[in-house]
Amino acid sequence: MIATTIIGIGSPYGDDQVGWLAIDHLQQQWADQPELTFMKSNSLDWLTEINQAEQVFFIDAVVSDQPPGKIHAFPIKHALPGHLKLNTSSHGISLWESIQLAQNLSDFDLPIYFFGIEIQPEQTLLCHPKDANLWRSTLTQQVVQQLAKPTPWN
Secondary structure (H helix, E strand, C coil): CCCEEEEEECCCCHHHHHHHHHHHHHHHHCCCCCCEEEEEECCCHHHHHCCCCCEEEEEEEECCCCCCCCEEEEEECCCCCCCCCCCCCCCCCCHHHHHHHHHHHCCCCCCEEEEEEECCCCCCHHHCCCCCHHHHHHHHHHHHHHHHCCCCCC
16 A cells, blocks of 8 residues: 545534544544555645655545535546536635645645545535445445555556
């Protein structure tokens, strides 16, 4: 397994905390894996925490036309799937904008993989412990599959 930093984007409020809850869940699953670094972020502080990473996974809430709990998973290169709204944020700067900023200001050229957990912003049901089961097992399986790949994606 290569050194991977897994970053949950979010805040302690409503469904925006889904990225942080995902980090709590994954960290419990893999606390004994030295190759994995976990962190929670609500802004650009992740930029200083990826020094030792060979790849970065982001987990964040997304809004599209899919049902709550659906996991969107894809590599981030220079474009995003059009149906996802990652250009808006309650954090002052969106994840997409912060990645672009990092790429423009430094030699940030790590493989990046994104896991988006579908939410409905007007509700908070996914963050209730019993409802989080809608996405926990699927997210865990998809992260495991990506970590099992011997080299970063192209």
